[in-house]
Amino acid sequence: MNLEDSLGDILRKARISNQVDPGTAAGEAGLEVAEYERLEETGVAPEGTRFEPLGRRLTLSGPRLAGIARGWRPEPVDLTQWQCLEVITTAGEGMTVNAFLVWDPVTRAAALFDTGFEAEPIVELVGRHQLHLTHIFITHSHGDHVAALAPLRGRYPSARVHSGSLRAPKDQRLVAGEVISLGGLRITHRETPGHAEDGVTYVITGWSGDAPAVLVVGDAIFAGSMGGARDQLPLARDRVLGMILSMAEDSLICPGHGPLTTVGQEKTHNPWFP
Ligand SMILES: [Zn+2]
Numbered sequence: 001m002n003l004e005d006s007l008g009d010i011l012r013k014a015r016i017s018n019q020v021d022p023g024t025a026a027g028e029a030g031l032e033v034a035e036y037e038r039l040e041e042t043g044v045a046p047e048g049t050r051f052e053p054l055g056r057r058l059t060l061s062g063p064r065l066a067g068i069a070r071g072w073r074p075e076p077v078d079l080t081q082w083q084c085l086e087v088i089t090t091a092g093e094g095m096t097v098n099a100f101l102v103w104d105p106v107t108r109a110a111a112l113f114d115t116g117f118e119a120e121p122i123v124e125l126v127g128r129h130q131l132h133l134t135h136i137f138i139t140h141s142h143g144d145h146v147a148a149l150a151p152l153r154g155r156y157p158s159a160r161v162h163s164g165s166l167r168a169p170k171d172q173r174l175v176a177g178e179v180i181s182l183g184g185l186r187i188t189h190r191e192t193p194g195h196a197e198d199g200v201t202y203v204i205t206g207w208s209g210d211a212p213a214v215l216v217v218g219d220a221i222f223a224g225s226m227g228g229a230r231d232q233l234p235l236a237r238d239r240v241l242g243m244i245l246s247m248a249e250d251s252l253i254c255p256g257h258g259p260l261t262t263v264g265q266e267k268t269h270n271p272w273f274p
Pocket residue numbers: 140142195196219227
């Protein structure tokens with residue numbers, strides 16, 4: 001799977017959040033304005049692009065931008081460590097989005113994290129693994145993450161919905177410090193606003209075989225980038241550093257878009273979090 005954000009996407013997001021015009025960014029990069037604009041569009045950096053000064057101006061790590069330009073990808077994670085975890089990637093509105101299904105192997109109780117665009121692949125997995133869907137956790141209420149919520153609620157009316165949104169009905173709102181058990185699995189949440197004001201990261205522990213924690217982060221961080229945060233960039237980064245990248249290095253990061261990654265890989269390679 002390709003990275004969610006190309007080099008050009010990363011530069012454009014950081015430039016807009018930091019209110020830098022293309023001419024200034026081009027000057028730092030040692031490029032003509034047209035060349036720099038083409039870089040943002042295509043993600044292909046001309047030979048000799050000066051990543052150090054460009055990164056400094058855009059509050060990104062220059063060496064890590066250069067790494068993305070050279071084609072960095074997260075090392076594929078061995079998902080067999082977490083036997084009861086499925087990734088469901090669906091497409092709509094010109095993009096793809098990830099949802100995640102986890103379950104306890106003994107009780108067969110299952111929890112869904114975000115819904116993506118389509119209910120059918122989720123219904124199929126729940127049936128194939130003979131699960132009971134008891135919880136639906138929402139990372140944030142952007143449309144691509146909750147598009148299939150209504151049909152899934154219709155299909156699984158007893159599943160409890162959890163959301164960080166203050167606009168959610170009261171019985172769906174997350175309670176600080178609450179631990180939800182799914183057989184032997186434990187699910188807690190941490191507030192990670194910035195990309196979305198109701199952004200939440202779910203932490204799943206208690207895996208059999210002592211597999212590392214799984215972090216369902218929504219769009220707070222991607223492999224090699226992060227969800228756009230516009231004028232909330234300082235808050236977004238602060239929460240990612242304190243709530244996500246502070247976890248053990250082997251923790252699995254399940255982002256709303258793009259490939260899965262780990263805390264360790266993002267601490268080493270993500271240009272937004274040097
Ligand atoms: Zn989003």
